[in-house]
Amino acid sequence: MSACSLIISTYNWPSALNLCLQSLLMLSTLPDEVIIADDGSGPETRELIAKFKAACPIPLIHIWHEDNGFRLSKIRNMAVAAAKGDYIIQIDGDVIMERHFIEDHLRISKSDYFVIGSRGSLNRKLSESILASQKIPPINLLRKNSTGVMNTYRNKFLSNFLSDKYKVKGKYKYYSKGCNMAFWKSDFIEVNGYNETMVGWGREDEELVSRLFILGKHKQFLKMGGVVFHIWHKKAAHQNEPANLEILYATRATAKYRCDLGIDQYLSGR
Numbered sequence: 001m002s003a004c005s006l007i008i009s010t011y012n013w014p015s016a017l018n019l020c021l022q023s024l025l026m027l028s029t030l031p032d033e034v035i036i037a038d039d040g041s042g043p044e045t046r047e048l049i050a051k052f053k054a055a056c057p058i059p060l061i062h063i064w065h066e067d068n069g070f071r072l073s074k075i076r077n078m079a080v081a082a083a084k085g086d087y088i089i090q091i092d093g094d095v096i097m098e099r100h101f102i103e104d105h106l107r108i109s110k111s112d113y114f115v116i117g118s119r120g121s122l123n124r125k126l127s128e129s130i131l132a133s134q135k136i137p138p139i140n141l142l143r144k145n146s147t148g149v150m151n152t153y154r155n156k157f158l159s160n161f162l163s164d165k166y167k168v169k170g171k172y173k174y175y176s177k178g179c180n181m182a183f184w185k186s187d188f189i190e191v192n193g194y195n196e197t198m199v200g201w202g203r204e205d206e207e208l209v210s211r212l213f214i215l216g217k218h219k220q221f222l223k224m225g226g227v228v229f230h231i232w233h234k235k236a237a238h239q240n241e242p243a244n245l246e247i248l249y250a251t252r253a254t255a256k257y258r259c260d261l262g263i264d265q266y267l268s269g270r
Contacts, residue, residue: 004106005085005185006031009072009178010093011039014048015131016231017093021052022136029103031089033059037079040067070240072178073194073204080188081266088188092179095119095228096136100154104225105182107156108163114187114212116167117180117222119230120146127232142229152227159225167221173213178205180228183212191215193263198247200240207248207259214257 006024010017017036024034034056036049046062053060063079065071080088089105091097108115122130126145130137143152167175191211198204209219251259 002086003032003084004087004089004102005083006034006102007037007076007079007083007088007090008034008093009037009039009076009079009090010041010045012041012045013094013233014041014045015134016233017045018048018134019096019130019136019231020091020093021048023097023099023101025055026099026136027097027102028099029106030058031102032085033061033083035061035063035079035083036093037075038062038064039071039075040065070200070236071196073196073198076178077193077196077263078266080185080193081263083185086185087182088185089182090178090180091228092230094231094233095179096142096231098139098152098154098227098229101226101228104154104156104159104222104227108160108220108222108225109182110220111184112187112216113218113220114183114209115181115220115222115226116176116209117182117226117228118148118151119177119180119228120148120152121230122146122232124232131231146229151223152229153224154227155224159223162223163220166223168219173219174206174209176205176209179230180222180226181205187212187215187217189263189267190257191262192258192260195247195251195259196261197259198244200244201236201238202241203244203248207244207251210248210251211257211259214255
């Protein structure tokens with residue numbers, strides 16, 4: 001199997017990131033490296049990452065840029081550019097990974113495909129409890145306190161069977177969640193990564209997926225595997241979503257698979 005990099009995006013929520021990194025250390029299969037894509041967090045996050053670097057048996061790299069508003073596309077591009085792995089698995093820093101998370105993603109990975117996963121969403125009460133205790137409870141308790149409970153079960157046979165059938169066409173063709181996603185670094189570079197003209201919350205994952213489709217890549221959906229539990233939080237402001245939707249629809253209309261402002265800014269020799 002090719003080398004794998006796990007990218008974790010975060011912004012000023014070290015108590016959630018701490019739980020995410022705790023779950024990393026419990027994984028049955030570790031990635032070859034972890035890269036924290038930090039959209040401008042303060043010193044508390046930097047100190048937490050330094051602590052985990054000492055405990056982590058694999059390289060843990062902190063990629064940071066100055067806080068200048070919601071620039072998730074930019075920091076993810078910077079993180080992928082720094083990644084040594086051929087295969088990228090991407091999550092957000094407010095999820096707890098089930099112990100087979102990396103194992104499941106690697107099992108269904110194949111050339112010319114990207115992967116979209118799903119998540120169970122923890123309710124507010126348990127989220128606040130585990131954020132306060134900074135301890136991950138047993139998976140049965142996480143599952144019991146999640147919405148989207150069918151996203152929290154693991155079955156290798158069903159996962160393999162559903163990978164090319166579930167949410168891969170029709171109205172779900174472009175469905176994607178950047179908090180649980182995987183792709184080949186070479187494919188990502190070919191489409192020039194995330195479109196950095198998209199700032200603020202929303203639609204950057206769908207726009208990336210649209211360009212991967214235009215390039216001729218295919219989608220798999222990781223259902224009943226690659227389980228993550230999303231920690232409850234208030235919803236982000238959506239004021240930029242209309243502008244990002246315009247960019248998304250323009251991408252699909254022009255059938256252009258490379259964005260103009262993307263990862264090539266951070267690649268040496270380009």
